[in-house]
Structures are given as C-alpha cells and as structure tokens.
Amino acid sequence: xxxxxxxxxxxxxxxPFFFYLLAGIMVVGGILVITRKNAxxxxxxxxxxxxxxxxxxxMLYAPFVxxxxxxxxxGGIMVLFLFVIMLISIERTIKERQFNKQWLVGIxxxxxxxxxxxxVYTKGKSLFPEGxxxxxxxxxxxxxxxxxxxxxxxxxxxxxxxxxxxxxVAIIGAVVMAKKRI
Amino acid sequence: MNSxxxxxxxxxxxxxxxxNQTPGVAGxxxxxxxxxxxxxxxxxxxxxxxxWLERKILAHMQVRLGPMRVGPHGLLQPIAxxxxxxxxxxxxxxxxxALVFWIAPFIVDLAxxxxxxxxxxxxxxxxxxxxxxxxxxLGVSSLSVLGIVTAGWASNSHYPLIGALRSSAQMVSYExxxxxxVVSAIMMTSLSAEGGTLSMIGIVQRQQEQQVWFVFKFFPLxxxxxxxxxxxxxxxxxxxxxxxxxxxxxLTAGFHTxxxxxxxxxxxxxxYAAMMAVSSIAVTLWLGGWLRPFPSALHGAIWDQIxxxxxxxxxxxxxxxxxxxxxxxxxxxxxxxxxxxxxxFGAALGLIGLVLFVSGVRERVQDIFWFSAKVAAFxxxxxxxxxxFPRYRFDQLMKVGWKVLLxxxxxxxxxxxxxxxxxxxxxxxxxxxxx
Numbered sequence: 001x002x003x004x005x006x007x008x009x010x011x012x013x014x015x016p017f018f019f020y021l022l023a024g025i026m027v028v029g030g031i032l033v034i035t036r037k038n039a040x041x042x043x044x045x046x047x048x049x050x051x052x053x054x055x056x057x058x059m060l061y062a063p064f065v066x067x068x069x070x071x072x073x074x075g076g077i078m079v080l081f082l083f084v085i086m087l088i089s090i091e092r093t094i095k096e097r098q099f100n101k102q103w104l105v106g107i108x109x110x111x112x113x114x115x116x117x118x119x120v121y122t123k124g125k126s127l128f129p130e131g132x133x134x135x136x137x138x139x140x141x142x143x144x145x146x147x148x149x150x151x152x153x154x155x156x157x158x159x160x161x162x163x164x165x166x167x168x169v170a171i172i173g174a175v176v177m178a179k180k181r182i
Numbered sequence: 183m184n185s186x187x188x189x190x191x192x193x194x195x196x197x198x199x200x201x202n203q204t205p206g207v208a209g210x211x212x213x214x215x216x217x218x219x220x221x222x223x224x225x226x227x228x229x230x231x232x233x234w235l236e237r238k239i240l241a242h243m244q245v246r247l248g249p250m251r252v253g254p255h256g257l258l259q260p261i262a263x264x265x266x267x268x269x270x271x272x273x274x275x276x277x278x279x280a281l282v283f284w285i286a287p288f289i290v291d292l293a294x295x296x297x298x299x300x301x302x303x304x305x306x307x308x309x310x311x312x313x314x315x316x317x318x319x320l321g322v323s324s325l326s327v328l329g330i331v332t333a334g335w336a337s338n339s340h341y342p343l344i345g346a347l348r349s350s351a352q353m354v355s356y357e358x359x360x361x362x363x364v365v366s367a368i369m370m371t372s373l374s375a376e377g378g379t380l381s382m383i384g385i386v387q388r389q390q391e392q393q394v395w396f397v398f399k400f401f402p403l404x405x406x407x408x409x410x411x412x413x414x415x416x417x418x419x420x421x422x423x424x425x426x427x428x429x430x431x432x433l434t435a436g437f438h439t440x441x442x443x444x445x446x447x448x449x450x451x452x453x454y455a456a457m458m459a460v461s462s463i464a465v466t467l468w469l470g471g472w473l474r475p476f477p478s479a480l481h482g483a484i485w486d487q488i489x490x491x492x493x494x495x496x497x498x499x500x501x502x503x504x505x506x507x508x509x510x511x512x513x514x515x516x517x518x519x520x521x522x523x524x525x526x527f528g529a530a531l532g533l534i535g536l537v538l539f540v541s542g543v544r545e546r547v548q549d550i551f552w553f554s555a556k557v558a559a560f561x562x563x564x565x566x567x568x569x570x571f572p573r574y575r576f577d578q579l580m581k582v583g584w585k586v587l588l589x590x591x592x593x594x595x596x597x598x599x600x601x602x603x604x605x606x607x608x609x610x611x612x613x614x615x616x617x
Contacts, residue, residue, distance in 0.1 A: 040282065040335055047328060064380075067317035075324030076354065079331065083350045086335045086343065141313055141380055 018059060025052040039085045043078060050074050064141040204383070206299070206310020217309045221298045228561075229454040233260040236565050243569040254511060254524040270443035275337060278440065282336035287441070287448035289329030294455035297322045301462045302382045304472045304549030315382035316364060319463055320357075323418070326456055327353040330420075330427065333449070334437035345436030348576060349427035352417055355583040360414035362591030366407040366598045367467040370396050373602055386471030393478055397468040400601045406594055408468040410587050412563075415460040417583065419453065421564055423571035424579055431573075461560035462553070469556050472549035490544045493551035497535030504528025 029049030036042045050073045057066035120127060146153050148160050198210040205213035234249070234257065241248025249256025274280055297319045299309040312318050327350055334346020371388040372378030379385060389395055397408045417424040428436030438449045465471060474489045508524040511517050538547055574582070600607065 038279070040279070040332065044282065044285075044332065063312065063314045064317070067314040067321050070321035071317065071324060075321055075327070076357070079324075079327055079350045079354055082328070082331045082335070083347065086331070086347065139313075142377065145378075 018055070022052045022055045022059070025049070026056075039088060040082065043081050043085055046081075047074050047078050050078070062140055064144050202306050204306055204308045204311045206308075206312075214309060217307075218299065221301070221303075221309060222295065225295065225298060225455050225458060226451070228458055229451055230260045230264075232454050232457075232561055233263065233450075235561075236568075239562070239565045240569050243566075254517075254520045255507065257524070257527070264447070267443055267447040272443040272445060273440075275339065275440050277338045279336040279338065282332050283440075284445075286329045286333035286336060287445045287452070289332065290326045290452040291329075291448050291455075293322055293324075293326035293329065294452040294459060297459045298455075300382050301459070302386060302466060302471055303553045305383060305387070307472075307550055308383060311381050311383045314380050316368065316380050316385065316463065316467070319382070319459065320361065320364065323456060323459055324353070324357055326452065329452075330437050333441070334427075337437075337440035339440055341433040341435075341439045342437050345427040345429075345433050345439070349420060349437060352420075352424065352426060352579060352583075355580060356414040356417040356587070359410055359583060359587035359591050360418060362588070362595055363407040363411040363414065364463075364467065366403070366591075366595050367396050369595070369598050369602060370399050370404070382466050382471075385466055386473065389470050390473055390477075395468060395470040395473070400598060403594060403598050403601065404468065406590065407598070408464065410591050410594070411464055411468070413582070414587060415464060416564070416567065417579070419457045419460055421453075421457065422568035423573050425573060426576055426579060429573060457561065457564055458557055461557045461564075464560060465553060465556040472553045474548065474552050490548045491539065493547050494535045494538035494544070496551070496555075497531050497538060499535075501528040501530075501532030501535060504531060 026049045029045045029052065032045035033042045033049065036045060050069065054066040054069040054074070057063075057069060148154055148156055194210070195212050198205060198208050198213045205217055237259070238248045238256065249259040252258045252262045274283055300312050300315045300318055302308040302311070330349045331346045334342040334344075334349070337343070368378060368380060368385070370392075371385055374388045374391045376388075376391075379388065392399070396404045398404055416422075420427050426436075427433075428438065430436075433439070438446055441449060470477075474486075476485075480489075504524050505528045508521050508528060511521040511524065537543060
C-alpha cells in the first residue's frame with residue numbers, strides 16, 4: 001500500500017519548510033493588502049499572496065490548479081484590477097479614510113470566523129477524511145479531466161456547466177450595464 | 183574517506199547521463215543547475231545576436247547599411263551598446279513611485295526567463311518536464327504584463343501610463359485567442375494511444391507518434407490554429423505591427439519612457455526573451471519541436487545521417503561567410519585588426535562546426551539545433567513584420583482580437599473536436615438513425 005501512495009513515492013517538495021514559507025508570504029501579503037494606503041501597492045501584495053497560494057496548490061500535488069491559479073488570478077484578474085486602479089488618482093486615495101467605523105460588526109465577524117477556524121483545527125481529523133492525494137502528480141490534469149467530462153466517472157459535469165452559465169450571466173450583465181444602446 | 187566522497191559525487195554526476203531524462207524529472211540537482219545556467223546563457227546570447235541581426239536586417243530591408251563602425255560589419259555593436267547601457271546614469275523620476283519603479287523590470291525579466299525551464303530543446307534537453315508544461319508557460323509569460331503595467335504606472339507620467347493601459351488591454355484580449363488556439367492543438371494530442379498531455383515534451387512526442395506536425399493535421403484546421411497563435415503572439419510580446427504600448431510616434435517610448443540605463447536594458451532583454459519563449463511555444467505545439475523536417479518523406483538511416491550533418495554545416499557556412507567578408511574588407515592598414523578579428527571569428531565558428539561533426543556530439547546536438555533553427559525562423563519573421571507592416575490603430579487592434587481571432591478560434595475548437603471524434607460521432611448517428 002505504501003508503494004501506491006504518491007506522497008511516499010515523491011516526498012521532497014511537500015516539506016514543512018515550504019509550507020511555512022508560502023503560508024508566511026500569504027499572511028504577510030494579505031496584511032499588506034489591507035494596510036497599504038496606495039491601491040497599487042495593495043494589488044502587488046495581493047499578487048504575491050496569490051502566487052504563494054499557487055505554490056501551496058503545488059505542494060498539495062495539484063499542479064493543474066496551481067497553473068490555473070497563476071493564469072486566471074495573477075495573470076488575468078489582477079491585470080484588470082490594476083487597469084482600474086491606475087485610473088484612480090493616488091492623491092485622493094491617500095487622503096481618504098481607510099477603515100470604516102463598523103468595528104462592532106467587524107469584531108463579531110472576526111470572532112465567528114476565528115471560532116470556526118479553532119473548531120476545525122481542534123477536531124479537524126474527525127471532520128475531514130484523511131488526506132490522501134489519490135493521483136500522482138503526473139496524472140493530476142488527466143484526473144481532473146476525467147472527473148469533469150468522462151461519461152462514467154464525470155460526477156462534476158453539471159456543476160461545472162452551471163458555474164460557467166453564471167459567468168455568462170455576469171458577462172451579459174456587464175454589457176447591459178455598460179452599454180445603454182446595443 | 184575523501185576519495186570515496188569524490189567517487190560518490192562523480193557517480194551522482196554521471197548517473198544522470200545514462201538516464202535519458204530531463205534533469206528535473208531525474209531529480210538531479212547538479213545537472214538541473216547546469217541546464218538552467220546553459221539555457222540562461224543561451225537565451226542571453228540569442229538576445230545579443232537578435233540585437234545585431236534586427237538592426238542589420240531592418241537596415242538592409244530599407245536599403246541602408248546599418249551598424250558598420252564598431253567591429254567588422256558592426257559585429258561588436260551589441261557589446262558596445264551593453265557597455266553604454268551599464269555605464270549610463272540610472273534615473274528615477276522625482277515624482278515616481280521608487281519601489282514599484284525599481285521592481286517592475288525585474289518582474290518582466292523573471293516572467294520572461296522562468297518559462298524557459300520547460301522549453302523542450304530535445305527529449306532530454308530541458309531543465310524539467312512538467313505535467314502542466316504549456317499551462318505553466320502561458321501562465322508565467324502572462325505575468326510579464328504585470329511588470330509592464332506597474333512600470334507605466336510607477337513612472338507617474340502620462341505617456342507611460344497610456345502605454346501601460348494599452349498593454350494591459352491588448353494582452354488580456356489576445357490571451358483569449360491564444361488560449362483557444364493552444365487548446366485546439368492540445369486536443370490533437372489526445373488522439374494518441376497514450377492520451378492527451380499538457381507536457382511540452384509530451385506534446386512533441388505525440389506529434390512523433392502521430393507522424394504529423396500539428397500544423398498539417400486536419401488540414402487546414404491545424405494551420406488556422408497556428409495562424410491565430412502566430413498573430414496573437416506578436417500582440418502578446420508588444421512587437422510591430424502591434425507595438426502600441428511603446429508606439430514611438432505617439433507615446434515617445436510608451437511604458438518605458440522614463441527608464442534609462444541598466445533598468446531599460448532589462449526591459450529590452452525581457453522583450454527578446456519573451457519573443458523566443460512564445461516562438462518556442464509555437465514550435466513545440468505546431469512545428470514538431472526538436473523533430474527534424476521531412477521525417478516521413480525522407481526517412482531511413484541515410485537521410486538521418488544527412489540531416490544530422492546540418493548543425494556542423496550551418497556553423498561551417500557561417501564561418502565561411504566570415505572568411506569571405508574578411509577577404510572583401512578594405513585593404514587599408516586601418517582595417518587590419520578588424521580583418522584579423524573577423525577571420526578569427528570565422529575560424530572559431532568553423533571549429534565549432536567541426537566539433538559538431540563528431541558522431542557522439544552530432545547525435546546529442548541535432549535536436550537542439552532543429553529546435554533553435556525553428557525558433558530562429560520565427561525571430562526572423564518578427565524582424566520581417568517590423569520592416570513590412572504599418573502599426574495598427576488601437577481600435578483596429580481590438581477589432582482583430584475580439585471580432586476576428588476569437589470567433590475563428592471558437593469555431594476552430596468545435597471543428598477540431600468534431601473532426602477528431604468523427605468515427606464515434608458517425609457511429610452514434612448511425613445508431614440513432616437505425617430503428
């Protein structure tokens with residue numbers, strides 16, 4: 001059985017050192033996103049955090065998800081973010097107040113999320129099935145394809161198509177809102 | 183003790199040589215480092231050659247001579263330029279965002295050079311082979327736009343900002359068409375018995391198995407996909423006729439107007455490295471990567487032998503060209519050193535050519551040669567486009583991207599799928615028709 005487990009077969013990448021490194025980059029990036037006054041600096045910090053997240057996906061033996069993360073988030077969405085941010089005047093954003101005064105709601109939300117995290121952390125083992133990478137890294141993309149589209153094993157086909165329909169609705173909504181006369 | 187340590191190090195280094203894998207797959211740190219350094223050096227030398235060739239070829243297209251003063255036929259011009267750029271004052275504008283201004287060229291360079299770790303120069307000649315190879319290349323090369331956008335913004339100046347805005351709009355638009363063309367090629371890989379793949383080496387091996395370069399597969403579908411990619415990749419690398427982010431007649435120099443000296447040269451380096459990277463995607467996906475031309479029409483051991491002589495012959499030809507021109511140099515004593523230098527350069531090239539004829543070297547080098555030759559053809563095309571086409575207007579550029587390339591790409595994707603699955607489709611239709 002041990003020979004079948006890919007984590008035993010190729011262990012060198014998923015070391016705790018890399019996990020803490022990437023997690024640390026993500027946390028620092030996340031904090032920088034909300035504390036920087038300059039929106040472009042925030043966006044760059046967010047890109048760093050997203051790239052570190054792609055690294056975490058790689059550590060989980062999910063290279064396809066990591067690649068898609070880089071293409072879509074770091075390469076696509078963040079470019080559009082920057083596109084919009086660059087049109088905002090910096091002088092005005094620096095003068096603007098950064099945090100609003102809803103600290104009571106904020107504390108409640110943070111406490112709820114923190115409680116959730118602590119409870120997951122304390123009884124995580126019973127909540128989730130034990131983590132096994134089912135497929136070795138080399139078959140990851142093919143496995144995702146089979147889960148999505150295969151006629152026998154494709155369990156997520158419907159969910160996938162519905163999600164893409166949602167994106168179509170968003171595109172049409174954007175066109176309708178942006179263009180009065182079509 | 184010491185000798186056994188030496189022995190184990192030597193064994194470690196030698197163990198890779200017989201594995202016939204890429205060092206990344208074999209997990210050999212030493213050879214991976216060597217390959218990374220070799221690829222980095224190779225790409226940098228390629229950029230230097232491109233610098234000289236672009237000026238010379240453009241000049242000859244416009245019936246000029248181009249650089250002639252520094253070295254024979256301006257051969258040392260790129261080195262002189264590099265020295266000039268290193269010594270030039272590095273100016274950061276007073277109102278610029280210094281940190282972002284400082285990082286931006288490095289982002290562009292990192293993105294342009296990182297992609298080369300999966301470029302397959304041969305079945306074993308790549309730094310590593312990834313399961314998501316092509317996805318990795320597209321993803322990381324799309325990061326370079328972040329550097330361009332931040333460079334334009336951080337300059338805190340109008341022309342760079344407009345250049346950056348144009349660049350982001352252009353790259354996001356053409357990435358879509360590019361992706362569709364790539365998907366159509368990847369669909370073709372799934373017709374092999376082993377199933378589809380995204381790995382760069384795997385894609386070339388599938389073309390070898392199917393006995394056809396994907397540009398000729400399902401004619402004209404493969405050709406159209408290749409054409410879409412070939413157009414989109416010019417827009418992606420901001421080259422003429424789609425060089426709107428740096429259109430000099432409108433925006434001075436676009437996003438890098440405020441850059442000077444070393445930092446500007448980083449943008450230059452990244453631009454040419456990115457050109458080579460996207461060219462190697464095109465070569466890998468459609469033009470058979472490291473495979474030699476005419477494998478089925480001219481097959482057999484004799485033809486293999488003849489084609490394996492090409493790398494050496496090319497270098498000999500280049501060396502001969504140098505000697506020919508050394509003989510044609512003016513006989514004035516002023517040109518004596520230049521003539522000797524050119525002859526020496528020719529002798530060095532000829533010597534490399536002779537080394538490439540040695541049978542062991544020949545077998546190992548020819549896949550690298552064919553890959554580089556195909557990429558070089560694309561680099562020539564880039565220069566040719568620049569010398570030929572007038573620059574597009576921005577709305578025309580967007581029109582081509584969204585209204586021509588994107589619908590063509592979508593139709594192509596569906597057609598490729600239908601043609602690839604035609605027997606299954608036909609069987610299903612027949613089954614439905616029969617009562």
